Amino acid sequence: MNSTSKKKNEAGFSLIEMIIALGVLVVLTASISTLLRDTMKVTTATYEMTDAQETLRIAQEYINRDLMNAGDGLKSISTIRVPKTFVQNYLTLNPVTDTSMPNGTINLGIITSDNNTPANTAVTDSDPAATVRSGSDRQTVLELDSAFTPIALPASPTASINSTGSSITVSASDISRFNVGEIYFVTSALGGTFVAITAKNNSTRVLTVANGDDYGLNVTGTSGNLKIISTGGTLPTSLMRMKMIHYYITTDKLLMRREFGVANAGFRDSIIAEHVLNVQFNYSLNIVDDAGNVAQPTGTIANTEQRLAVRQVEVTVTVESPKTLANGTQPTLSGTTSTSVRNMQFRQALQPTSGG
């Protein structure tokens, strides 16, 4: 084939053209692939951080919603008698001791703190077994379950609560509303207490709340809580469902919400958020000292005065990104907000001796 007969557009590339073209292509490909790799890293990091931010927001919203409702239904109840062993097993290692209560009985506040839980604190009755994340706070709030219509328990002509405070008789129409293992709240003019149903008899309409329940709540006999608040069944009482809402973080970084006082069970655990490293509660108190200083926010509600004086709770949640990023780090995010505890203000107003 004669080269002069070749048409111009079939001339092909010279070696030098090919080398230059390949060189340009290599440079471009290298820079594009670097760009793409970095872009992918940034995309992944953004996704992870957005995920973490969402976790933070959910955790804050759950906790703050419960704080807003804390104390609902407890406006006129001055004391809530609960066995100390129950509080220490389930809620806090250091309950507030009330000198007006007998040994072994705690006057449970609307808000119970547990500041910087020590390592190896087991979550009682957790399935699967879990321990509280070291250094994180726990908090419990009380709130009426408005889905349960309260039942008035008359003291006469026939007492609804027996003289030892070990059984409660309800009406034929109400007995079907109860199940063994459920936790209820009984109140009278003398205060309130929690009881767990240990047995139920449909024909006699008797709910047994004997000692030895699964949670250690029931105390019967002379110094029994139900006996004291009903004065051995001689005071009219009201039976309702009060939720004890308890927040904690497990060592697996799960933010858990345990709700006592639910239907068909003693309590229910729900996972609120994953990858939560820490929750810190700080309590603003309405206490003024002699020098005119307002007490500074505290991480522990340490005594009966503080227990009644909580007016606002600051919540700080720290979360981590769900996965380790390409640079090997696992960034954390932290957010703080504060919620006014509306019903604590009611409660304090009704107890002016506390300093309000």
Place this chain on the structure above:
Amino acid sequence: MAISTLNKLVNRQPSAKRSGEAGFTLLETVMATLVLTVGLLGVASAIGYALLASNRGRGITNAKMLIVAVQEQMETLRDTGQLTFAEISNSHVNGSGFTYFPTEFMPVSQYPGPDGIYGTNDDLISPGPDGFYFTGDDFTDVTRARPGVTRQILISAIPNEPLLKKITVTVRYAPNGGETRDLVGISYLNDDAHSNYIP
């Protein structure tokens, strides 16, 4: 038959090639690569913008929490009677022990200072080693301020509505380093403490 077809193919001359089989010229290839590069750069910048937007979103969430905290505080102060409705103000009320909420952008402190109220001039004051305020060792501790964020609280009366105040809280934050942004939250506070608090 098959062999003759193969021979035809083998013997085909370059001149018989149709113009559609000519391939790309170097110029075409370079141009195509350039177009591709521009396109990919566009995608990269879009992702960069998404990152910026995500950071802004995070900033907004955190700023919102700091705004809500002030609004909640105002409600608490009113309900508990710690401040009167008149004292919840940007100016000092005669005879009041409470100063006022400054109108400037203030550091967002982690502690409320000796008056127990966030957003006032004394928030950064530490009680010092003795743990008590109004003693000789009190000092201003700038580490109490949350980094990268300031907050302004404006409280204004509403004409012909003596029982209502407008509270405008602005949080200034820097979601992307140098750039600062403002998030404004407006709430209204009524003088309805008597229904909540029984003195």
